[in-house]
Amino acid sequence: MEYASPAEAEPEMDLSEQSAMTILQLTDKLRHYMTLVDDFKQENAATSEAYQNTALQ
Numbered sequence: 001m002e003y004a005s006p007a008e009a010e011p012e013m014d015l016s017e018q019s020a021m022t023i024l025q026l027t028d029k030l031r032h033y034m035t036l037v038d039d040f041k042q043e044n045a046a047t048s049e050a051y052q053n054t055a056l057q
Contacts, residue, residue: 013021
């Protein structure tokens with residue numbers, strides 16, 4: 001009698017499960033990049049304000 005290897009014994013994820021995992025991973029990456037963009041905007045606004053204040057003096 002043959003036994004399945006551990007990889008074969010586990011049922012494969014179906015396409016909808018794979019899609020859901022991919023969507024979750026991409027959503028996490030998108031949140032991360034949006035946070036980076038927000039941080040950049042805040043930093044840029046602070047720098048811009050500092051330059052404007054320096055130019056006015």
